[in-house]
Amino acid sequence: xxxxxxELEVLRYHPETDKEPRFQRYSVSCREEWVVxxxxxxxxxxxxxxxxxxxxxHMAVCGSCGMMIDGEPKLACxxxxxxxxxxxxxxxxxxxxxxxxxxTVIDDFMAKLARVKPYLIPKDAKTVEEGEYRQTPAxxxxxxxxxxxxxxxxxxxxxPEYGLIPKYIGPAAIALAHRYNQDSRDGGRDQRQEEIAxxxxxxxxxxxxxxxxxxPEHVDPxxxxxxxxxxxxxDWYTEHLMPWLKK
Amino acid sequence: MAEKVSGKPYVxxxxxxxxxRHPRYLRYMVRELSCLFIGAYTLLMVWGLKQLADGPEAxxxxxxxxxxxxxxxxxxxxxxxxxYHSVTWFNLTPKALPLQLGEEFVPDGVIAGAHxxxxxxxxxxxxxxxxxx
Numbered sequence: 001x002x003x004x005x006x007e008l009e010v011l012r013y014h015p016e017t018d019k020e021p022r023f024q025r026y027s028v029s030c031r032e033e034w035v036v037x038x039x040x041x042x043x044x045x046x047x048x049x050x051x052x053x054x055x056x057x058h059m060a061v062c063g064s065c066g067m068m069i070d071g072e073p074k075l076a077c078x079x080x081x082x083x084x085x086x087x088x089x090x091x092x093x094x095x096x097x098x099x100x101x102x103x104t105v106i107d108d109f110m111a112k113l114a115r116v117k118p119y120l121i122p123k124d125a126k127t128v129e130e131g132e133y134r135q136t137p138a139x140x141x142x143x144x145x146x147x148x149x150x151x152x153x154x155x156x157x158x159x160p161e162y163g164l165i166p167k168y169i170g171p172a173a174i175a176l177a178h179r180y181n182q183d184s185r186d187g188g189r190d191q192r193q194e195e196i197a198x199x200x201x202x203x204x205x206x207x208x209x210x211x212x213x214x215x216p217e218h219v220d221p222x223x224x225x226x227x228x229x230x231x232x233x234x235d236w237y238t239e240h241l242m243p244w245l246k247k
Numbered sequence: 248m249a250e251k252v253s254g255k256p257y258v259x260x261x262x263x264x265x266x267x268r269h270p271r272y273l274r275y276m277v278r279e280l281s282c283l284f285i286g287a288y289t290l291l292m293v294w295g296l297k298q299l300a301d302g303p304e305a306x307x308x309x310x311x312x313x314x315x316x317x318x319x320x321x322x323x324x325x326x327x328x329x330x331y332h333s334v335t336w337f338n339l340t341p342k343a344l345p346l347q348l349g350e351e352f353v354p355d356g357v358i359a360g361a362h363x364x365x366x367x368x369x370x371x372x373x374x375x376x377x378x379x380x
Contacts, residue, residue, distance in 0.1 A: 013257050015254040015255045015256070015257070018257075020257060021257055021259075071268050071269070072268075072269065094259070094265075095261075097256035097257060097258045097259075098256060098257040098258075098259070099254055099256055100254060105256045137350055138347065138349060138350040141347070141350055141351075141352075142347060160265050160266075160272065163261050163265060164261060206279070207339065208271070208272065208275045209271070209275070209339070209342075210269075210271055210272070210275075212342075213271060220342065222342055223341075223342035223343070223345065226339075226342050226343035227342075227343060227345070229343075230343060230344075
């Protein structure tokens with residue numbers, strides 16, 4: 001198994017002592033098959049135990065280890081060292097405040113996620129005795145890709161609109177709202193539209209498309225946002241031009 | 248309930264540097280910029296219509312104006328940007344207009360292709376009515 005020396009330039013920030021973040025360089029002897037997260041774990045164990053970062057599953061499922069690797073939002077557990085030059089720049093996810101080192105403050109995203117009600121609001125509430133909410137394979141396929149979102153926030157770090165307009169609800173939250181709006185069992189669309197059909201919702205998106213390009217789970221939030229725009233436009237015309245069609 | 252961390256989070260300033268962070272942002276900015284040329288060309292058309300309404304003399308002046316080197320340069324640029332604008336937007340249509348037939352989604356190429364075919368048909372119709380054939 002081959003080993004090579006990799007230089008990691010990691011953005012450090014200690015709120016107790018630092019006025020602003022600074023880069024710290026670590027030389028790490030890495031195995032060929034390592035990902036950036038392995039290198040960070042090695043630094044934490046053998047070189048500098050003060051380094052802080054989030055991680056959990058090491059298999060691109062939990063969505064905790066999102067960070068900027070050479071300027072691109074990536075999951076550190078999915079970024080193989082062999083795909084990079086010998087000096088790799090590691091920074092916290094862009095557009096989020098830095099709590100400490102590579103750990104960001106994600107309260108804004110969590111609050112936005114809650115606002116769009118990303119859970120099933122049944123059309124006709126049933127008791128357990130009445131059985132399950134059934135769905136055909138075609139109805140499932142209609143929204144299935146959006147269920148793969150792991151809330152890693154790479155799309156927020158890639159989205160310049162979110163960087164420039166912090167009030168923008170953003171790609172993942174809108175995609176998840178759209179996921180439930182597209183669900184044949186759901187009846188909560190009107191409640192979610194209040195958030196996602198607003199200016200701070202889908203209309204702040206100018207279709208850069210970066211969110212979909214960086215998604216590690218191949219979800220297409222950009223597509224969801226454009227579909228929300230079309231649906232909210234149809235809603236508006238229906239309400240203003242053909243009010244009798246409105247239930 | 249976890250205890251709230253009482254740090255002093257550092258907010259990084261947003262600069263225009265993001266445009267150059269990845270080629271995708273530059274491509275996006277070029278697409279956004281293309282609308283200026285589309286808008287300018289539309290104004291030129293409106294001006295042309297006005298000259299046409301003002302009579303043969305004004306119309307001849309407009310046609311001569313179009314032949315100036317600056318006008319030729321503008322038209323070449325506007326054509327390039329209009330093509331970029333149209334091609335990039337048509338390629339994005341499958342995202343905004345997915346079509347599910349039965350269980351399967353219609354392939355992206357078919358949806359974008361239908362838009363390109365419509366574009367070609369309208370262009371041919373315009374050329375036909377303009378007497379190009």
